[in-house]
Amino acid sequence: MTKTLMPAAQRGGSLKRSLGLWAIVGLGLGYMTPTVIFDTFGMVAEESNNVVPLGYLVALVVMTFTAISYGKISGAIPSAGSAYTYVRESMHPNAGFMVGWVALIDYMLLPLVNCLIIRSYLEALFPGVPGVVWVVIYVVGVTGLIYLTMRGTSNLNMLLLVFSIAVMVVFVFLVIFQLNRGEGMGTIASMNPFFHSDVQATAVLSAATVVCFSFIGFDAVTMYAEEAKNPKIMPRAILLTVLIGGGIFLVTAYFTQLRFPDWEVFLIEGDNPRQFLDDSTLPLIGSGVGGGLLMAVLTAAGFCATLASGLASHASVSRMLLVMGRNNVLPKRFFGYINPKTHTPTFNIVLTGAISLLAAAFTLEQIADFINFGALIAFTFVNLSVIAWFAIRKGLRKTPKDIFNYIVMPAIGTIMTGILWAFLSGYSLAGGLTWTALGFIYLLFLTKGFRRPVASFDENQPVTGYNKVLENEGAE
Known part of the structure; x- marks a missing residue:
């Protein structure tokens, strides 16, 4: 017998608390896609003047402060939420x-980024197509x-993640062997990937x-708050x-920078010498370290x-659009x-796929800029x-400890993300601000x-009902 969403929703089904700490961490890491370091290495090396690890270190510090804020607010508001909910x-x-409107940039374009990266891999393996x-x-x-x-893929995600990280470990060992043999910078211990005479602060930022x-993906684990075995682990x-x-x-x-100390090594001959800088340097990195075999293995990873x-991103944005539609924020029909x-939001899925087709016309750098606009606003x-929830609404601002935890720490995170936001390209700022203006006009329409x-943005009812349908579907 075919099951529909509404009866499940009316029964008030709840999400099953089945995810432990490491299952949730694994989902977050899978969403982050660790191998993306190779895809963007060329463009980041050029942007930073060959101090890619320093760029990641700065981003990691900023993201750590923001992650602490996510942890605090997700504990106070333990719903299947995200930035717009908080x-x-x-x-x-x-x-x-x-x-939420600005965050749609992230959600809608992440599937396009994955499509674009896949395209660059296959172009490298089959250049004639x-x-x-x-x-x-x-x-x-x-x-x-x-x-x-749209059944859960936690186990498959973990398997693919372990395989990818294992290949990256092999890659690092091969690089260490080659550095000891005199290739690249010829050493495994150097400050050059973090600092040299030509480093400029603006370039690093x-x-x-x-x-x-x-790093986009660490915040996505907040959507599993209602599926965690214990909400306190979030x-x-x-x-x-x-x-x-x-x-x-x-x-x-760090080790990739030691092996390829100058980004210009990635420039190739042909009609479009910047192809791999603009799309993905992973195939060239694999080929440079281990020839055709490692190129194939690294590309597979x-x-x-x-x-x-x-x-994950395609399914997530379809689910997010479903929530917004069922709450009449977007046209419900x-x-x-x-x-x-199929018990799936098929219109949303097809729409996301249609947007992903734009991967044929854009570069990774262009799309990454747009995604960063939405991500940094959300962060x-x-x-x-x-600050608003704890220090203002809850009044936790009377002791030095409260001031530090709920004002100073998030304020530092705000300033840091604000600084990075100021270094977005004019291209992404223009597009992002245009999208924001459209959202404001739409808000005026919604609120008369x-x-x-x-x-x-009530996420619980439609997501709960929808997941109950999936549970019933899987039980058949």
């Missing part, structure tokens, strides 16, 4: 709407799979802004995801990690529709929401000029 609850529904062919094949395959089912999108899960992911990025970037992230046969307001409340 801002809505701690500040104002209209502010939550605007942060036009990139648009791979884009269409990938989008049709992923969209079709998610169209049919600009590079840190670029690599921020590598702050630790968020912080561990940032620290472990940042450690992987930092160590890998990147492919698996990117595919897992692509499935389209965005709130669930196919009664900034999560830090501010800690602020004369009525904006529709609530």
Whole structure:
């Protein structure tokens, strides 16, 4: 018998608390895609003037402060939420709407980024095939799979993640062997990847802004708050995801920088010598360290990690649009529709796939800039929401400890993310501010000029009902 969403929602089903600490950390790391370090290495090396590890270190410090804020606010508001939920609850529904609207840039473009990276891998392996062919094949395959089912993929995600990290460990050992043999910088101990005479602070901050999108995913674990075995593990899960992911990025970037001390080594001959700088340097890094075999293995690891992230991000944005549609924030007839046969929000899934087709026309650097705009806005307001919720709403500002925890720490996180936001490219600022302006106009329409409340981003009811359908579907 076919099951529909509404009866499940009416029964008040709840999300199953089945995820432990490391399962949630694994999901966050899988979303972050550790192998993305190789994809963006060329562009970041050029941007930072060959101090990629320093760019990651700066980004890691900023993300750590923001992760602490996420941990605090997720503990206080333990819903399947994200930045827009926290801002809505701690500040104002209209502010939550605007942060949610800007965050849509992240969610909508992350599947496109994964498609773009996959395209660059396959172009490197099969140079005679036009990139648009791979884009269409990938989008049709992923969209079709998610169209049919959106069951959890935690175990598969962990398997793909372990494989990817294992290949990265092998890569690092090969690089160490080659450095000891005199290749690259010819040493495994050097401060050059962090500082040299040509390092400029503005270039480093600009590079840190670029690599921020590598960390996107640690905040995504907040959506599992209602599925954690114990909600109290969420702050630790968020912080561990940032620290472990940042450690992987930092160590890998350090040894890669020693092996390839100058970004110009990635320039190739041909009609488009900047191809790999603009898209992905992973194939060239693999080939340079281990020839065709390592190039193939590293590409396979990147492919698996990117595919897992692509499935997760595609499914997540479809789910987010479903929530917004069912709450009348977006047109309910389209965005709130669930196919009664597949039990999936098919319109949202197809729309996300259609947007992903743009991977045939853009570069990784361009899309990363747009994503960083939305991410840094969300991160900034999560830090501010800690101040608003604890220091202002709860009055926790009377002791030195409270002032430090709920004002000083999130204020530092706010300032740091604000500095990185100021170093976004003019290209991303123009596009991001245009998108923000459209959101403000839409907010005026929803609220009739602020004369009525904006529709609530109530995530629990539709997500709960939808997951209950999935549980029933899996039990058949």
